[in-house]
Amino acid sequence: MKNLTCLAFLFSCFLPCQAYQIEITNKKLANIPVFLAGYYGDRVFVIDSVQTDVNGKAVFARDYRLCAGMYTLIAPGKLSYDLLLDAGQQLHIEWQTDKDIRITGDEQTAAYAAYLAWTNTRPVKEQLTERRRQIISQHPGTFLAAYLTALQPVEAPDAEKTVGKAQMMQTYQYRRSHFFDNMPLSDVRLLRTPLFHETIHYYITKFVTQQTDTLIHIAYRMLEQASGNYETFFYVSDFLIDFSLRSKIKDINKLHNFVRRNRDMLGIKGQALLPARTSTNYFKLVDEKSLQTRIANMPFIDISGQKFDPQTVQSKYRIYFFWKNDCPRCLAEVPRWQTTLDKYKRKSCFGIAVNTQNDVRHQENRILTFDPLCINVSIGNLSSCETIFFTLDYSKIVVTDFESNIIAIFGSTASLDSFLRIAQ
16 A cells, blocks of 8 residues: 555544644634535535634534545635645634635644635746745645645656657657656545546546547556555546446447446455555455345344335335445435435435444434435444445445346445436
8 A cells, every 4th residue: 555554544534632623713704604614526515613703713623633635614605715634633723814814733734825825926837836846845745745746737857858740749648648646546635635536537538538448548547546545446436437427438338347347346356456455454345246145135224123125125226325424425425315316216216325333223313214215224233344345434325126136336426326317
């Protein structure tokens, strides 16, 4: 594994000894709600909210640590401001306008705030590049340096440059081959910034020849680079699956089948793209047949405490939504999942929301039921390894037919939506 291990990530988001406390002060924000939200690929989800006092003061505080990434403060209609957070999460932020924000408590966060303020002067491209280089050299090895490096364009070295008609093609070929040199796809911290999704979307849609064989070659390289962290591997896999479902390129089903076969949950072949330490110690990979048998034999319990047998559901598609209470991304997917079920109910979709963490009879019912489109159940006897397999702090969606044959597995409702849109 390149930088992060799966084990480290499993606990990095919820360490009691690394609680976050973000104090804000702005007299212009008196007596209003302010939200703290996090980025995740192309999504933004609310993490915390506070009500400011008459002096515009408030404190975001919890007894767990936020994952390294970019976060944003939102006061609807008044403020939207991005913060870069890493290890230091005891902050004080004071400002009157979005151009004079002062941050104390962490050098990285303050340095990024100063950089943002400087960009308001509208520097030219050369000035931006040089300023980033200066900050990177001043903060080596930090998330701030990694993020600003990812913003830097990849330039061909002088030895690779040519003159005349061949220059443009040579530069293009070099940039395509080295596109992710400055932004390693396995760095899960970058996944929690808008940059990750924007970069892979630009690359696959604007920088790659839209031919199936070329896209398959590029997809393999992207998955290989993203495999240093299971979460980035999930995200890139789902992005490519969604791209293949939406694209109208001839024979694009070849790309879809390639990514689907290599996606880590769908077969043993996916192990080749994951570090050995990940696949043997922290991640349980199973083939599709094994997963199908496991789902068919799960002891589902509904809210009333009764056993639930999915075989009794006469529906074209059974859609299993595996989630848990303390997974913010799972909870962020809930409204989209419910909306998707309702949107495609004409195709006989039945949802089964499976809580893999707690007994649904003894918890707040976070998922509202679309009767008769959905039922809430829990699982009583999963081993820890199986629980990690199904959740990993990231919701999993398994689609089966009425005979319980697995049709597809997705990591996001965006991919599910694309699938149901074209499914017959």
